[in-house]
Amino acid sequence: MSLVYRAIDWNRQKRVYDLIAWGIAGAGLATWVVTTLVRHPNVTAETLVIRASAWSAITLLHVILAIGPLARLDARFLPLLYNRRHLGVTMFVLALVHAVVATFQFHALGDESPLVSLWTAYGSDAALWRQAVEDWVHVPFEPFGVVALIILLFMAATSHDFWLRHLGAVFWKSLHLCVYLAYGLVLAHVALGYLQSERGIAPAAALGAGFIGLATLHGLAARQERRVDREIHALEQDGYVPVCRVDGVIEGRGRVVVAAGRRLAVWLHHGRWFATSNVCRHQGGPLGEGRIIDGCITCPWHGWNYQPEDGCSPPPFQEIIETHEVRVEAAQVWVRSLPSPLRTRQSGALADAAEAAAGSKPRVDDCGRGGACPSPPRERADS
Amino acid sequence: MNEEFYVGYLDHAPPAMARFVRRWVAAAVVVLLAWLAVIAGQQSPMGQGRFEFGIERVFEGLFLAEPLPLLRVAAPDGVGTNYVVVGLGKHGVPDVLRQYHGRRIRFRGSLIERDGTLMAEWNVPDSLEVLSPAPERDSEMEEIVMGDAHVAGELVDTKCFLGVMRPATGKVHRACAIRCLSGGVPPGLLVQREDGHAVVVMLVSGVGNVPWNVSWAGRQVKVRGVLVRRGETLILKAAEAALLGAGG
Numbered sequence: 001m002s003l004v005y006r007a008i009d010w011n012r013q014k015r016v017y018d019l020i021a022w023g024i025a026g027a028g029l030a031t032w033v034v035t036t037l038v039r040h041p042n043v044t045a046e047t048l049v050i051r052a053s054a055w056s057a058i059t060l061l062h063v064i065l066a067i068g069p070l071a072r073l074d075a076r077f078l079p080l081l082y083n084r085r086h087l088g089v090t091m092f093v094l095a096l097v098h099a100v101v102a103t104f105q106f107h108a109l110g111d112e113s114p115l116v117s118l119w120t121a122y123g124s125d126a127a128l129w130r131q132a133v134e135d136w137v138h139v140p141f142e143p144f145g146v147v148a149l150i151i152l153l154f155m156a157a158t159s160h161d162f163w164l165r166h167l168g169a170v171f172w173k174s175l176h177l178c179v180y181l182a183y184g185l186v187l188a189h190v191a192l193g194y195l196q197s198e199r200g201i202a203p204a205a206a207l208g209a210g211f212i213g214l215a216t217l218h219g220l221a222a223r224q225e226r227r228v229d230r231e232i233h234a235l236e237q238d239g240y241v242p243v244c245r246v247d248g249v250i251e252g253r254g255r256v257v258v259a260a261g262r263r264l265a266v267w268l269h270h271g272r273w274f275a276t277s278n279v280c281r282h283q284g285g286p287l288g289e290g291r292i293i294d295g296c297i298t299c300p301w302h303g304w305n306y307q308p309e310d311g312c313s314p315p316p317f318q319e320i321i322e323t324h325e326v327r328v329e330a331a332q333v334w335v336r337s338l339p340s341p342l343r344t345r346q347s348g349a350l351a352d353a354a355e356a357a358a359g360s361k362p363r364v365d366d367c368g369r370g371g372a373c374p375s376p377p378r379e380r381a382d383s
Numbered sequence: 384m385n386e387e388f389y390v391g392y393l394d395h396a397p398p399a400m401a402r403f404v405r406r407w408v409a410a411a412v413v414v415l416l417a418w419l420a421v422i423a424g425q426q427s428p429m430g431q432g433r434f435e436f437g438i439e440r441v442f443e444g445l446f447l448a449e450p451l452p453l454l455r456v457a458a459p460d461g462v463g464t465n466y467v468v469v470g471l472g473k474h475g476v477p478d479v480l481r482q483y484h485g486r487r488i489r490f491r492g493s494l495i496e497r498d499g500t501l502m503a504e505w506n507v508p509d510s511l512e513v514l515s516p517a518p519e520r521d522s523e524m525e526e527i528v529m530g531d532a533h534v535a536g537e538l539v540d541t542k543c544f545l546g547v548m549r550p551a552t553g554k555v556h557r558a559c560a561i562r563c564l565s566g567g568v569p570p571g572l573l574v575q576r577e578d579g580h581a582v583v584v585m586l587v588s589g590v591g592n593v594p595w596n597v598s599w600a601g602r603q604v605k606v607r608g609v610l611v612r613r614g615e616t617l618i619l620k621a622a623e624a625a626l627l628g629a630g631g
């Protein structure tokens with residue numbers, strides 16, 4: 001089998017995604033600028049830039065945070081999840097413009113370096129700090145923005161797959177979960193600054209509605225997942241747990257199940273049942289929501305591949321996920337709650353219950369050799 | 384069960400999924416642009432000041448460094464007008480100018496103006512000409528004592544307030560006001576007149592005794608002092624000042 005290892009590429013999907021994202025960000029900026037110029041023709045250019053970029057960034061941040069739970073609630077949102085990192089970088093650029101112009105406008109050309117002044121401007125009076133302790137409205141707002149920007153900078157700088165590979169998926173994922181921390185810091189930044197200076201209720205109402213909307217979406221997604229978990233009873237029999245009925249999965253598809261508190265993916269492939277870890281080695285994508293394409297489990301997020309039989313990525317890739325033994329009894333799929341040793345080659349349980357018991361013993365195979373994926377090599381998604 | 388499956392590296396999303404996404408994206412764009420327009424439309428007024436940024440004018444008149452850097456410019460009809468003089472950026476008038484207290488000077492700079500209060504930013508340093516060899520007096524500029532006063536209002540930097548920044552007050556602008564006051568821009572007290580109009584009273588301190596802290600900028604401050612007038616410029620000579628709501 002000859003291998004073509006294609007370089008990371010910008011495909012049509014990504015280009016369309018980026019063009020639309022930038023178009024929408026541009027429309028957001030334009031909306032702010034035009035509305036402001038109509039209502040406040042005497043606004044200065046600096047205020048216009050500071051506020052247009054800030055509000056476009058925080059709006060985009062809401063969109064970014066909504067996409068995750070939306071895709072968990074309805075898989076048809078997945079095209080938005082893929083490449084979400086590009087939205088993140090766009091948001092960072094907007095926030096950076098805001099921060100740089102605001103730092104210049106409010107701190108530069110004075111008797112102190114702007115980067116020092118950012119931290120020290122309020123610091124010279126103890127009475128002020130006593131007041132801040134007594135009443136939160138006096139707490140300075142800018143440091144919250146600075147810390148948020150630093151977090152967003154780290155996230156944007158490490159958004160490329162290069163860093164994912166070098167930092168490890170767990171660390172990378174934790175770093176990127178900090179987006180919630182950044183969101184909280186930005187809310188504090190706006191609540192302690194802008195909202196105190198403005199008389200209208202629209203900004204506070206919008207941010208309040210945004211917060212409630214995001215919390216609701218996350219809650220709904222979590223509830224849906226809990227419901228799935230509850231469906232699956234954890235009645236263990238000699239190491240096996242029943243995870244779903246045989247009619248719960250169709251040929252070529254997977255399903256996310258819970259076995260002894262862990263999330264697994266069960267698969268029906270060429271009439272045989274397999275079970276693997278549900279966590280993609282790339283960014284922890286939910287493999288069970290994926291599908292088997294050309295004999296390989298294909299992650300729904302960025303398309304990484306694994307063979308259902310041994311959990312190995314087809315060569316030349318090296319990633320391996322755990323597999324579990326499966327048996328089928330009385331139209332019920334049972335999965336062994338403990339994983340088999342890595343690279344174990346599972347024969348899979350036959351869908352027909354009578355034959356299931358005859359499933360031969362699994363054997364350990366040399367990973368990747370004789371791989372079952374005749375598919376053209378995947379192009380590693382790099383967004 | 385949903386038959387369509389999406390993998391991002393494929394060139395095309397399945398048609399039904401693409402339709403679904405397109406519809407949601409279009410709806411979201413409409414909602415979010417409306418949200419931005421409403422928030423932008425509700426911004427509070429930004430102030431009526433103006434700053435002739437990049438436009439140079441010649442300012443010529445009698446200069447007073449104390450108690451407040453003022454340039455008395457004589458109009459053709461003989462009635463003078465006061466310009467508060469400040470330096471570039473977040474700086475008050477440079478010390479080199481202070482030594483010409485009482486002299487007639489001429490320099491190039493830019494105009495800042497709000498509600499008839501005028502300010503000159505001396506931003507072409509080598510344009511300074513000293514026109515009179517010795518200090519002069521101008522009877523219109525003699526100090527007239529108006530009386531003791533207690534005034535409460537927001538401590539602002541007058542340069543931003545008079546037009547360099549819009550908006551130039553409140554918490555969002557505090558850091559800038561602190562930098563400006565720290566750099567020597569004359570402070571002012573922004574007071575609400577009975578007709579709802581906001582006016583700024585120039586604030587000065589006794590020599591060596593500054594009763595306020597620059598970090599109070601952008602906050603409500605109460606000041607006790609003597610109100611004086613030089614020409615049309617009202618100046619509050621502060622003896623005592625305190626942050627409002629700070630337990631005294």
Ligand code: HEM
Pocket residue numbers: 047050051052054055057058061095096098099100102103106118142145146147148149152186189190193194555
């Ligand atoms: C170095 C970091 C930052 C600094 C120095 C900074 C400074 C400021 C300042 C001075 C304002 C008030 C401006 C005005 O209303 O005239 C402001 C407002 C705001 N900031 Fe930041 N900011 C920083 C980071 C961020 C980040 C990362 C975000 C995230 C999106 C953000 C979002 C906002 C928003 C939404 C507002 C309210 C709208 C506005 O007033 O512009 N800021 N910020």
Ligand code: FES
Pocket residue numbers: 280281282283284285286299300301302303304
């Ligand atoms: S998470 Fe990226 S391919 Fe699975």
